[in-house]
Amino acid sequence: xxxxxxxxxxxxxxxxxxxxxxxxxxxxxxxxxxxxxxxxxxxxxxxxxxxxxxxxxxxxxxxxxxxxxxxxxxxxxxxxxxxxxxxxxxxxxxxxxxxxxxxxxxxxxxxxxxxxxxxxxxxxxxxxxxxx
Amino acid sequence: xxxxxxxxxxxxxxxxxxxxxxxxxxxxxxxxxxxxxxxxxxxxxxxxxxxxxxxxxxxxxxxxxxxxxxxxxxxxxxxxxxxxxxxxxxxxxxxxxxxxxxxxxxxxxxxxxxxxxxxxxxxxxxxxxxxx
DNA sequence: ACAAAATGATACTAATATGGTATCATTCCT
DNA sequence: AGGAATGATACCATATTAGTATCATTTTGT
Numbered sequence: 001x002x003x004x005x006x007x008x009x010x011x012x013x014x015x016x017x018x019x020x021x022x023x024x025x026x027x028x029x030x031x032x033x034x035x036x037x038x039x040x041x042x043x044x045x046x047x048x049x050x051x052x053x054x055x056x057x058x059x060x061x062x063x064x065x066x067x068x069x070x071x072x073x074x075x076x077x078x079x080x081x082x083x084x085x086x087x088x089x090x091x092x093x094x095x096x097x098x099x100x101x102x103x104x105x106x107x108x109x110x111x112x113x114x115x116x117x118x119x120x121x122x123x124x125x126x127x128x129x130x131x132x
Numbered sequence: 133x134x135x136x137x138x139x140x141x142x143x144x145x146x147x148x149x150x151x152x153x154x155x156x157x158x159x160x161x162x163x164x165x166x167x168x169x170x171x172x173x174x175x176x177x178x179x180x181x182x183x184x185x186x187x188x189x190x191x192x193x194x195x196x197x198x199x200x201x202x203x204x205x206x207x208x209x210x211x212x213x214x215x216x217x218x219x220x221x222x223x224x225x226x227x228x229x230x231x232x233x234x235x236x237x238x239x240x241x242x243x244x245x246x247x248x249x250x251x252x253x254x255x256x257x258x259x260x261x262x263x264x
Numbered sequence: 265a266c267a268a269a270a271t272g273a274t275a276c277t278a279a280t281a282t283g284g285t286a287t288c289a290t291t292c293c294t
Numbered sequence: 295a296g297g298a299a300t301g302a303t304a305c306c307a308t309a310t311t312a313g314t315a316t317c318a319t320t321t322t323g324t
Binding site for chain 4: 139170171172173176190191194195
């Protein structure tokens, strides 16, 4: 049970690199060299980030990616949700049959509390805060 | 990213049922009827629980499973670890190459804090507390 | 003793999620 | 015009999760 998958981890690294050079446009080629991430995979990640408005993209010779918004406006939870879907620690496995057990719902409630905490924590982490 | 997988969820339900009838020995047949969990799958789960000392087993006609320890001594985290392995939210994806980035370690530190909280929370939840 | 009812052990299969590739189209700069 | 870049999309490989199947062993009732 991983909070952060490889996609997200790579994406964080890539975005951080781009933030540290935000005056330039960064090509996949450069990122591959610096981060040692498989090129086609990294491309997929960057495309997703650009589609979701985290990065801007520039085609053609000399093109690449650049920040689309300030680093303190990009939250870790954004990247997690792009690559891993909505943050849900919890999910009732008995949606179909009416869940007859009090205990189950107690479990749910407790997990929900944990989930809330994790969500709040992740929402407070910005890319900027990972760079200091 | 699920905190609790289906195995664990089923196992919690089964153990709860057994706790609520702890004066008797409960057979898989009865549990299947009550919980609507596929029989061979449930059997696998119960065997694991008995191997790990959460349940005791009784073979032969009239046999089944029973509690091996009091419900307030069985922790949710125990069941999670039986079915999902050690609770680790975090894992550095760059163990091989020396991780050169301060940011990565900052990320790690933050995730570690969240992990600690989740672990502590789960350690405090007993099966007994799910029954009240 | 023996048959039925239960678990023990273990190997296998199916479905889904994750991690990664490949390819062709499109755009932009020189 | 042509090369260097991203856009879009479909595909493949591996691992994890969920579930099945089967035979051996033990216990109990008759």
